Amino acid sequence: MAITIHDLRARKERGERFVMITAYDSAVARLLAEAGVPALLVGDSVGNNHLGYSTTLPVTMDEILHHARAVARGAPDQLLVADMPFGSYQGSVEQATANAVDLLKAGMHAVKLEGGGWVAQLTARLTECGIPVMGHLGLTPQWINAFGGNRVQGRSPEARQRIVEDARALEDAGAFSLVLEGIPSSLAAEVTAAVSIPTIGIGAGPDCDGQVLVVYDLLGMTRGHMPKFAKPYADLGDAVVAAARAFASDVAAGSFPDDAHSYR
Ligand code: KIV
Numbered sequence: 001m002a003i004t005i006h007d008l009r010a011r012k013e014r015g016e017r018f019v020m021i022t023a024y025d026s027a028v029a030r031l032l033a034e035a036g037v038p039a040l041l042v043g044d045s046v047g048n049n050h051l052g053y054s055t056t057l058p059v060t061m062d063e064i065l066h067h068a069r070a071v072a073r074g075a076p077d078q079l080l081v082a083d084m085p086f087g088s089y090q091g092s093v094e095q096a097t098a099n100a101v102d103l104l105k106a107g108m109h110a111v112k113l114e115g116g117g118w119v120a121q122l123t124a125r126l127t128e129c130g131i132p133v134m135g136h137l138g139l140t141p142q143w144i145n146a147f148g149g150n151r152v153q154g155r156s157p158e159a160r161q162r163i164v165e166d167a168r169a170l171e172d173a174g175a176f177s178l179v180l181e182g183i184p185s186s187l188a189a190e191v192t193a194a195v196s197i198p199t200i201g202i203g204a205g206p207d208c209d210g211q212v213l214v215v216y217d218l219l220g221m222t223r224g225h226m227p228k229f230a231k232p233y234a235d236l237g238d239a240v241v242a243a244a245r246a247f248a249s250d251v252a253a254g255s256f257p258d259d260a261h262s263y264r
Contacts, residue, residue: 003038003079005110005132005176011038012198012209020081020200020212024050024067026074028215033075039200040075041212042068042108044083044142049216056141059085061099065106072107081134082108086142089113093125100131112179114140116166120173127174135170137163137191138204139182152203154183163187164194171195179212180204182229203229 011018020039023029024046032040046067047059068082082103089096100111110132113119123133138153147153154163164187167178177198180188185205192199192208201208213230216222220232221240250256 002077005079007038008079008177008198008210009196012196018198018210020210021218022046022049022212022215023071023075024215026070029071029074029078032215033078037078039079039081039210040071041112042071042080042082043112043214044085045214047085049214049222055144056083057086057144059083061085061088061102064088065102068103068106068108076107079110080108081110081112082106083112083114089122093122096122097126097129097131100126101129104131110134110176112136114142116162116169120166120169123170123173123175133170133173133175134177134179134200135167135175136179136181137166137170137183138180141181150182152182152184154187160187160190164191167191167195167199171197177210180208203227 008018018038020041021032021037022043022045023032023040024042029040042064044056044059044064046064047053047056051063053059064082064085072080084096084099084103088099103111111126112134113123114136116137119135123135126133139147139150141150144150154160163183170178175197177200178191178195179200179202180191182203185207188199188201188204189207198209200210200212202212217226217230217232219234219236221237223237247256
């Protein structure tokens with residue numbers, strides 16, 4: 001049976017922790033669905049994790065739509081959320097609404113918006129149009145230039161207060177859940193207790209209602225810097241390298257293809 005935004009809320013009410021994982025293509029989305037992962041995020045992290053950009057900022061609507069359609073083909077029954085990329089919702093309410101509509105037409109069930117303040121007004125508008133919105137507070141990667149880097153947010157009393165107020169404002173505006181990224185665990189716990197919608201943490205400690213990881217971090221495919229909060233649950237990066245080397249060495253030795261892999 002298809003998973004909906006209401007299922008996540010019910011899991012919070014039952015005190016049942018859940019996961020969300022990013023997905024960028026149909027093949028991996030199908031495997032994550034087979035594992036029973038309830039929510040998949042077509043994150044704008046597709047930019048730095050899949051497309052080779054150094055940040056999420058260059059990701060366009062066309063790119064996110066392309067990946068959203070692929071994920072929707074692979075896992076139509078999971079709750080599918082897509083990020084609205086940088087520049088796709090800042091221009092006007094009309095621009096944001098049109099882009100969010102395109103994401104739902106591509107098979108997504110909800111969109112994710114980074115930020116508090118005016119984003120709460122936009123959340124209310126999209127929610128009124130029947131477009132469920134997931135909020136995203138804390139270390140929001142689209143704000144890298146404003147933050148001066150990827151820095152943990154919410155450390156000062158004022159910043160803590162602002163994040164709690166933004167979370168309440170997003171809930172009041174109709175957001176169905178909130179990603180909390182890169183904030184102290186104690187603040188994430190405070191936000192999680194302050195709102196009745198589920199919080200989903202990444203680098204936000206153990207007290208959120210759910211946890212999200214970038215799929216390549218989860219699978220051990222990330223090369224270079226691995227964020228402190230990310231835990232690899234497999235070693236697919238090394239497995240890919242080993243498989244490619246073994247293939248090349250069999251071909252060099254003339255042992256592949258053998259009879260079993262050839263047509264007579
Ligand atoms: O784009 C993304 O992958 C995200 C998660 C890190 C929450 O926004």
